[in-house]
Amino acid sequence: MGSKQPFERVVAEHGGTVLRVCRVLLGRHDADDAWSETFLAALRAYPDLPETANVEAWLVTIAHRKTIDVLRARGRQPVPVGELPAERAGQAGQAEPAGAGVPGGDCLWQAVRALPDKQRQAVAYHHVAGLPYAEIAQILGGTTEAARRAAADGIKNLRKNYPGGAPS
Amino acid sequence: MTEPTNLFTTPHDAATLARLHRELERAAEREGLLDVAYRTVDSPVGSLLLAATPRGLVRVAFDVEGHDRVLEILAGQLSARVLRAPARLDPAARELEEYFGGRRRSFGLPLDLSLSRGFRRLVQQQLPSIGYGQTRSYGQVAELVGNPRAARAVGTACATNPLPVVVPCHRVLRNDGTPGGYVGGPVAKATLLSLEAAA
Numbered sequence: 106m107g108s109k110q111p112f113e114r115v116v117a118e119h120g121g122t123v124l125r126v127c128r129v130l131l132g133r134h135d136a137d138d139a140w141s142e143t144f145l146a147a148l149r150a151y152p153d154l155p156e157t158a159n160v161e162a163w164l165v166t167i168a169h170r171k172t173i174d175v176l177r178a179r180g181r182q183p184v185p186v187g188e189l190p191a192e193r194a195g196q197a198g199q200a201e202p203a204g205a206g207v208p209g210g211d212c213l214w215q216a217v218r219a220l221p222d223k224q225r226q227a228v229a230y231h232h233v234a235g236l237p238y239a240e241i242a243q244i245l246g247g248t249t250e251a252a253r254r255a256a257a258d259g260i261k262n263l264r265k266n267y268p269g270g271a272p273s
Numbered sequence: 274m275t276e277p278t279n280l281f282t283t284p285h286d287a288a289t290l291a292r293l294h295r296e297l298e299r300a301a302e303r304e305g306l307l308d309v310a311y312r313t314v315d316s317p318v319g320s321l322l323l324a325a326t327p328r329g330l331v332r333v334a335f336d337v338e339g340h341d342r343v344l345e346i347l348a349g350q351l352s353a354r355v356l357r358a359p360a361r362l363d364p365a366a367r368e369l370e371e372y373f374g375g376r377r378r379s380f381g382l383p384l385d386l387s388l389s390r391g392f393r394r395l396v397q398q399q400l401p402s403i404g405y406g407q408t409r410s411y412g413q414v415a416e417l418v419g420n421p422r423a424a425r426a427v428g429t430a431c432a433t434n435p436l437p438v439v440v441p442c443h444r445v446l447r448n449d450g451t452p453g454g455y456v457g458g459p460v461a462k463a464t465l466l467s468l469e470a471a472a
Contacts, residue, residue, distance in 0.1 A: 145297065148297070
């Protein structure tokens with residue numbers, strides 16, 4: 106007993122990553138709600154988490170379930186373009202470092218949105234959360250190889266649709 | 274192969290995360306999951322960590338104790354559901370501010386004494402009976418709790434007081450009148466004693 110870190114440190118260390126994962130999975134608006142539900146559920150379950158557990162993989166697993174609930178609730182409707190964050194429009198002219206995701210973000214959003222669920226999830230868990238494919242296979246079900254392929258296909262589709270030659 | 278993707282960060286993330294944290298604090302309190310709430314306050318004796326359970330203030334810690342380390346110990350002793358959640362500590366912060374401003378002579382906060390047991394707890398429960406601006410020796414406190422030969426154990430009880438300042442172990446001095454040790458260091462003890470002497 107006693108070696109588990111205070112939950113505040115879990116929030117401080119992983120809050121940003123979980124937020125980015127939720128944004129990839131759901132888009133900006135629903136991501137905030139999914140983040141809140143993820144961390145409240147995590148706080149509830151935290152005392153029972155084994156001390157040796159990979160905390161980030163555990164959080165991503167909870168986020169995975171919470172985002173599926175959100176997707177089900179909205180009937181897997183693609184997000185209307187109008188839902189894209191309004192703040193973006195106001196910042197379009199602002200200089201940002203390449204990859205900061207603000208200019209051109211809408212195109213990226215649409216490309217991510219267009220991915221099949223498994224590919225979007227695999228990309229989020231590997232390329233955003235940095236989880237190994239073996240962990241991702243446990244979250245998604247299926248084999249490690251299938252998780253690797255889903256992420257690779259997802260990246261390939263993103264390269265095809267963004268920012269290459271896709272109509273914007 | 275793994276190219277860290279920063280595409281989903283924005284310049285507003287810090288503000289977003291701060292807002293989400295505040296919402297988490299409120300939801301945790303509402304759902305009964307906020308086992309230990311904490312915040313820090315600035316004071317004439319340095320930054321103080323304040324921690325409370327739903328039952329009351331459970332820990333006051335000086336900077337020299339290492340706030341991170343204190344939180345780790347609380348996570349082990351009480352519950353790992355520890356969140357920075359200032360709202361629960363507002364009354365404590367207010368009373369401490371009044372105390373350090375010379376406008377308050379005793380604390381009316383609900384206290385959670387669950388970090389102390391046995392004789393130490395008995396001693397700590399007696400300490401508030403030493404009035405503001407007064408002092409007692411370890412031996413006198415030992416008599417107060419009905420165990421006149423336990424001066425050394427009284428010293429230990431003071432040294433392990435989980436609620437310094439609020440539970441006034443700083444008002445207990447060596448039998449020869451010199452200040453003796455203090456969990457917040459000798460300067461903190463002298464500061465508190467002179468604050469109370471001046472008011």
